[in-house]
Amino acid sequence: MKLYFSRNPNPRLAVAVARHLRSDVTFEYASPQSSSEKARFRPLNPNLLVPILERPGRALWEADAIACYLSRQAGSNFWRTDDDEPEMIRWISWGKENFVRAADIVHWERGTKLRYGIGACDEAMVEEGMRAFRDAARLLEAELSGRAWLVGDAVSYADFRMATFLPYNDAARLPIADYPALKRWAEQLEGINAWRDPFEGLTAPALPPIPG
Ligand SMILES: N[C@@H](CCC(=O)N[C@@H](CS)C(=O)NCC(=O)O)C(=O)O
Numbered sequence: 001m002k003l004y005f006s007r008n009p010n011p012r013l014a015v016a017v018a019r020h021l022r023s024d025v026t027f028e029y030a031s032p033q034s035s036s037e038k039a040r041f042r043p044l045n046p047n048l049l050v051p052i053l054e055r056p057g058r059a060l061w062e063a064d065a066i067a068c069y070l071s072r073q074a075g076s077n078f079w080r081t082d083d084d085e086p087e088m089i090r091w092i093s094w095g096k097e098n099f100v101r102a103a104d105i106v107h108w109e110r111g112t113k114l115r116y117g118i119g120a121c122d123e124a125m126v127e128e129g130m131r132a133f134r135d136a137a138r139l140l141e142a143e144l145s146g147r148a149w150l151v152g153d154a155v156s157y158a159d160f161r162m163a164t165f166l167p168y169n170d171a172a173r174l175p176i177a178d179y180p181a182l183k184r185w186a187e188q189l190e191g192i193n194a195w196r197d198p199f200e201g202l203t204a205p206a207l208p209p210i211p212g
Pocket of ligand 1: 006007008009010011030031032033048049050051061062063064
């Protein structure tokens with residue numbers, strides 16, 4: 001199987017999952033939106049986005065689906081398959097609508113737009129994203145004050161998904177330090193090699209720097 005990736009947040013998440021699970025995949029850097037690559041990647045993912053997992057049968061796209069599949073392949077409970085599964089899905093679903101979305105809004109303005117010359121940072125959008133971030137962070141802070149991980153007493157895919165944008169916080173500058181339990185949880189994730197440095201040993205161009 002082959003996992004197509006770039007250094008951006010969702011492919012980073014999928015690579016981290018594959019490495020955490022020691023999945024039997026090869027990794028290939030891909031740029032499906034570049035004009036010379038579109039024809040090759042459209043049959044694999046009509047969205048022309050990464051991550052994409054090439055596997056027997058139909059290629060799989062969406063980091064969550066890939067994580068679910070790789071966890072099943074590994075016979076792992078990283079993607080919970082026991083009574084905690086609904087709880088894990090709750091955090092994935094809520095996270096994407098709230099915490100992850102808020103981080104994405106701010107990271108898009110302060111990071112991606114500037115990196116790729118898409119446009120100037122829109123401060124009103126940053127403010128909106130920051131407001132949403134604070135609302136979501138407050139809820140997570142209360143949850144994580146009582147326990148180490150989002151689901152049960154071990155790391156799960158919900159933790160990885162919730163943290164999708166945190167490795168890019170040099171660009172987004174979200175005030176994680178204002179939330180001690182959240183900060184402690186983020187540091188715990190940093191203690192997992194596959195999360196901290198998923199691209200170790202892989203060939204992939206660095207992200208374009210943020211000007212200024
Ligand atoms: N909902 C998709 C989002 C995938 C996505 O937005 N991928 C972006 C990076 S975060 C992408 O492919 N951008 C072009 C690139 O990185 O070359 C997922 O969770 O996998």
